[in-house]
Amino acid sequence: xxxxQDIRDTARDLLAKxxxxxxxxxxxxxxxxxxxPCVVTKPEEADSLVWDPTCYHNLALxxxxxxxxLVHSKKTATAPIGIVAKGCDARAIVVLxxxxxxxxEDVYIIGVSCENSGVLDERKVKAQVGGxxxxxxxxxGDNFSVxxxxxxxxxxxxEVMADRCLECRTPFPKENNTAFGDDKTGREFDAQFAxxxxxxxxxxxxxxxxxxxxxxxxxxxxxxxxxCPMCFCDECVxxxxxxxxAPETTAEEKANRxxxxxxxxxxxxNATYHMTRALHLAGRCVDCGECERVCPVNIPLRxxxxxxxxxAREAFGFDPGASIGGPSLVASFRDDDPxxxxx
Amino acid sequence: MSMEKTLDKxxxxxxxxxxxxxxxQVHGPALEDGIWTFKPVAASxxxxxxxxxxxxxxxxxxxxxxxxxxxHIKGEAPRLKEVKPEAPQCAVFGVRPCDGRGAVRMDKVxxxxxxxxxxxERRKNTAYVGLACNAPPSPTCFCxxxxxxxxxxxxxxILLTDLGEIxxxxxxxxxxxxxxxxxxKLFGKMGAADKKQLDKVHADAVAAPQRAVKDAKxxxxxxxxxxxxAVWEExxxxxxxxxxxxxxxxxxxxxDINDEMTGMSPLKGQRVRTWDNCQFPDxxxxxxxxxxxETLGTRLRQRVSHKFRYFHENFGMLQCTGCGRCVSECPVxxxxxxxxxxxxxxxx
Ligand code: SF4
Ligand code: SF4
Ligand code: SF4
Ligand code: SF4
Ligand code: SF4
Numbered sequence: 001x002x003x004x005q006d007i008r009d010t011a012r013d014l015l016a017k018x019x020x021x022x023x024x025x026x027x028x029x030x031x032x033x034x035x036x037p038c039v040v041t042k043p044e045e046a047d048s049l050v051w052d053p054t055c056y057h058n059l060a061l062x063x064x065x066x067x068x069x070l071v072h073s074k075k076t077a078t079a080p081i082g083i084v085a086k087g088c089d090a091r092a093i094v095v096l097x098x099x100x101x102x103x104x105e106d107v108y109i110i111g112v113s114c115e116n117s118g119v120l121d122e123r124k125v126k127a128q129v130g131g132x133x134x135x136x137x138x139x140x141g142d143n144f145s146v147x148x149x150x151x152x153x154x155x156x157x158x159e160v161m162a163d164r165c166l167e168c169r170t171p172f173p174k175e176n177n178t179a180f181g182d183d184k185t186g187r188e189f190d191a192q193f194a195x196x197x198x199x200x201x202x203x204x205x206x207x208x209x210x211x212x213x214x215x216x217x218x219x220x221x222x223x224x225x226x227x228c229p230m231c232f233c234d235e236c237v238x239x240x241x242x243x244x245x246a247p248e249t250t251a252e253e254k255a256n257r258x259x260x261x262x263x264x265x266x267x268x269x270n271a272t273y274h275m276t277r278a279l280h281l282a283g284r285c286v287d288c289g290e291c292e293r294v295c296p297v298n299i300p301l302r303x304x305x306x307x308x309x310x311x312a313r314e315a316f317g318f319d320p321g322a323s324i325g326g327p328s329l330v331a332s333f334r335d336d337d338p339x340x341x342x343x
Numbered sequence: 344m345s346m347e348k349t350l351d352k353x354x355x356x357x358x359x360x361x362x363x364x365x366x367x368q369v370h371g372p373a374l375e376d377g378i379w380t381f382k383p384v385a386a387s388x389x390x391x392x393x394x395x396x397x398x399x400x401x402x403x404x405x406x407x408x409x410x411x412x413x414x415h416i417k418g419e420a421p422r423l424k425e426v427k428p429e430a431p432q433c434a435v436f437g438v439r440p441c442d443g444r445g446a447v448r449m450d451k452v453x454x455x456x457x458x459x460x461x462x463x464e465r466r467k468n469t470a471y472v473g474l475a476c477n478a479p480p481s482p483t484c485f486c487x488x489x490x491x492x493x494x495x496x497x498x499x500x501i502l503l504t505d506l507g508e509i510x511x512x513x514x515x516x517x518x519x520x521x522x523x524x525x526x527x528k529l530f531g532k533m534g535a536a537d538k539k540q541l542d543k544v545h546a547d548a549v550a551a552p553q554r555a556v557k558d559a560k561x562x563x564x565x566x567x568x569x570x571x572x573a574v575w576e577e578x579x580x581x582x583x584x585x586x587x588x589x590x591x592x593x594x595x596x597x598x599d600i601n602d603e604m605t606g607m608s609p610l611k612g613q614r615v616r617t618w619d620n621c622q623f624p625d626x627x628x629x630x631x632x633x634x635x636x637e638t639l640g641t642r643l644r645q646r647v648s649h650k651f652r653y654f655h656e657n658f659g660m661l662q663c664t665g666c667g668r669c670v671s672e673c674p675v676x677x678x679x680x681x682x683x684x685x686x687x688x689x690x691x
Contacts, residue, residue: 029676031554032482036676037581057675062581072637123377131379132393133671135482149393149480217376219397219406221586222623227674239623245630254630262603263617264407294674296396296587298377 001141002112002181004051007084010110010178012046014082020108023082024062026055033136033146034122037062049084051112053139056119056162058288059083060092060229067102068232082108086119088164090173091286091321092229098328099284101232111173113181117157118165118189120144123298125160128153158189164289164302166190175324196306214299215270220263224291224301225277230284237261237276278304283312283329286321346514346523348530349537350503355510356387361526362434367470370402371436381435390505393480394439394666398593400449402433403466406590406618410461410600414611426613430465434522438471441486441666443498445593446471450498451658452596461616470518473499477548483667485680488555491664494545504541511541557684559651559661565687566652574686576640581675582622584639588646588669588677589620594654594662597621621645647682 011023026035027048034054039062040046066081085093090111097104117139125134125146134146144155158166165171167190172183191197202210222238225231235242237260245254260276262269287309291301312318316337318329327334350358359369370381371388372395379395381402408428415421438446446466453462476484476493486493496502500519503510511533514520523530533541556562589595599619604612619626622643627636636642654662663679670678 030678030681031670031676034676039580057581061583065580127377130391130393131374131377133481133483149478149482213376219586219590221590223583223585223587223674226583226585239625242632244632259601262615263599263601263619264603264615265617266407290674294585294587296378296591296672 001115002051004049006180007051007110007112008046008049011040011049011082011084012043014108015040015046016043018079020082021077021079022066023049023084023110024059024066025049025084025110026051026057026059029054033134051084053117053120053144053157053161054137055086056290056293058089058092058227058229058290059085060089060096060288061227061290063093063096063107064101064229064232068234077106080106080108082110084110084112085173085176086112086114087168087170087173088286088288088321090175091170092288094175094321094324095230095284095286095328096232097324098326104324109173109176109178111176111179111181113173113179113183114165114168114171115181115184116171116187117141118161118168118171120160121162121293124162125153125155128155128160161189162289162293163190163195164287164292167192167194167287170321193306193310195300196303196310199300199303211271212267215267215274217297218265218270218274218299219297220265220270220273221296223294223296224299227290227294228281229288229290230281230286231277238273274301274304278308281305282308283316283318284320285309346512346520347533348512348523349533350510350512350530352508352510354529355390358526358529359384359387359436361529362522365522365525367432367434367522369434369436370399381437384436388436390437390474390503392437394441394484394668395437396668396672397591398442398445398666398668399435399438399471400442400445400593400596402435402469403446403462404449404453404596405465408461408616410614410616412611412613413602414609416609428461428464430468432468432470434470434472436472436474438473438499439476439480439666440473440493440495440497440499440502441484441491441664442593443471443473443502444486444491444495444664445666446498448594448654448658448660448662448664449596451660455658470500470522471498472501472503472519472522475502475504475545475548477505477544478551479553481667481671483554483671484665485554485556485667485670486665487549487553488557488680489559489661489663489665493548493551504544506537506540506544509537511537553665554667554680556651556665556680558687559683561687562651562661562683563655565690566648566683568690569686570644570648572686572689574682574689575644576638578677578682578685579639579643582639582643582677583675584622584624584642585674586618586620586622587672587674588679589622590618591668591672593664593666593668594650595620597626621649643677643682647679647686650679651683 014020023040027038029036129148129150132149136147138145285305369384371384372392373382409426412424453459496515500516502513597619628634650663
């Protein structure tokens with residue numbers, strides 16, 4: 001087990017020596033049980049950092065935000081930024097590096113291994129207590145003790161662990177400047193793509209019926225997009241913010257500004273949104289499962305993204321987030337690509 | 344309250360059947376795909392639920408409303424066709440008191456200063472049958488500290504209170520009385536013992552501890568004084584700028600209007616109103632490309648100030664009813680209670 005004090009000491013040290021300008025990590029949340037992302041800038045704040053199974057957020061997103069802030073405020077970074085990163089966070093950082101979003105020397109990665117654990121899936125807890133939210137959860141290494149309006153419960157870690165963690169084979173952040181916890185790379189509580197395989201056991205009609213029900217429920221809050229570290233586009237297909245209107249812009253140009261997807265949250269538009277996003281993530285999604293976690297209406301988005309991940313794996317041998325030097329799926333060409341679909 | 348009666352729990356489904364045959368579509372909380380949502384009720388309804396994920400505001404203010412359809416054949420005058428809302432009578436069972444108070448606030452927006460015929464048509468056909476919260480159903484509830492109460496009947500047509508074997512049904516409006524009168528024989532007289540028990544349950548409910556906005560009365564002034572506080576950007580740091588906090592809120596009412604094309608030749612389509620929200624990047628985008636609320640801090644300030652200051656300036660009441668949805672559902676733990684408290688602390 002990781003001693004959280006080690007993480008705090010490292011952060012304090014780096015900040016005190018000026019080796020990083022801030023450390024992105026987790027602190028105890030104000031609302032009750034879950035941790036929340038935070039940015040520590042002073043050495044004396046380092047003791048607020050926490051590490052537990054409610055640290056589910058992929059903090060690589062905060063790196064993207066930091067970069068956007070720098071660009072927006074036209075500032076240059078005085079020192080690298082530190083980040084506490086789980087295995088999946090580190091895989092996301094690797095993809096960002098592959099895509100040259102920032103440079104390796106811009107980040108200082110304090111890796112934390114999930115070892116034989118992973119993050120809690122609040123939904124699985126809720127499912128055990130009629131949909132009521134837990135108000136507190138303590139983890140002893142094997143079991144969770146949770147408090148809910150329906151009484152207290154002790155739940156086995158594996159039973160309430162997020163699917164992505166059950167399927168995870170890289171619980172150790174290979175890309176790091178320093179790391180804590182044992183390297184359990186290759187551990188597998190559930191086969192990779194197991195959730196997808198379970199779903200694909202249904203026939204086509206049942207699958208389409210399922211997706212219609214899911215898409216109909218989407219409220220298009222775009223949390224799935226906004227929480228994704230790989231969805232860093234300034235101009236996303238869903239909000240056209242780059243259209244500038246000048247005196248000479250005609251009414252037609254304004255009326256016909258590109259709207260790939262209408263604002264209405266109806267099946268056709270919702271489905272288009274989700275298909276588009278899935279395609280934009282092919283070979284890039286690192287399966288951190290954040291989109292699925294944040295969806296307020298429980299749409300199982302991992303089923304779409306892991307499907308694309310498996311395609312990229314099977315057709316081109318791609319493993320997103322595995323190595324910085326490796327090629328990226330959409331920006332590379334190989335003479336020996338199977339290309340069976342090109343005739 | 345004028346009409347107060349008892350209802351044996353076993354008779355709830357008979358009452359729902361009577362309401363249905365009176366021409367109402369009955370909706371109630373249902374657990375589907377792992378979330379509690381208001382769904383049409385076929386037989387009976389499960390009233391053992393935490394607050395429903397999405398506030399019932401969409402009964403009067405749906406996420407998508409068609410205003411009119413248009414068609415333009417070249418060489419002819421454009422044709423417009425008004426689309427009137429199809430607003431069936433809906434009786435919504437299991438509305439929590441914070442959401443009843445939410446409806447009061449939505450009414451202010453769409454009926455006080457402006458007359459929104461689409462909203463009003465739907466609202467007048469909607470009845471809320473609330474359920475008092477004998478204990479806070481969620482750890483994030485904070486209705487008491489913003490002027491509400493877990494047993495409030497504001498905005499409700501009827502308030503039900505669970506007394507174990509029976510419900511006490513208290514009508515708060517004429518519509519509520521009519522809904523009860525439609526099945527008069529199912530209801531019993533509320534005796535002195537029932538009344539005593541009701542008072543005790545309500546008193547205990549009000550005494551149950553909750554999280555709290557420390558000084559809600561002082562919040563409008565504190566937020567005004569703290570408009571330029573550095574706290575906003577600091578608290579908004581992890582915010583992802585999504586639509587969760589606003590779309591799930593019982594009182595968020597911002598919308599966008601777009602023409603959605605259904606054909607190009609001839610040109611035809613519909614003018615549609617859809618929910619919008621102040622956390623999206625294009626919400627305040629000007630045509631020039633300038634965006635006065637470009638940062639997440641300025642957007643968080645807008646949302647919180649609307650709830651705790653601007654609405655108060657406009658209507659003399661806080662807009663937030665303390666349902667706690669934005670707190671429990673925020674993917675990164677941004678907590679409106681903590682934000683208001685912190686800004687107030689900084690200006691104190
Ligand atoms: S997916 Fe792997 S690295 Fe990420 S939280 Fe789960 S176990 Fe840890
Ligand atoms: S998070 Fe869920 S509801 Fe929101 S846009 Fe994504 S799929 Fe739709
Ligand atoms: S905020 Fe109050 S009224 Fe709303 S669900 Fe919680 S206890 Fe009930
Ligand atoms: S406060 Fe939370 S729910 Fe609201 S926009 Fe920000 S991240 Fe989304
Ligand atoms: S601001 Fe948050 S707590 Fe207040 S009414 Fe809206 S969703 Fe509920």
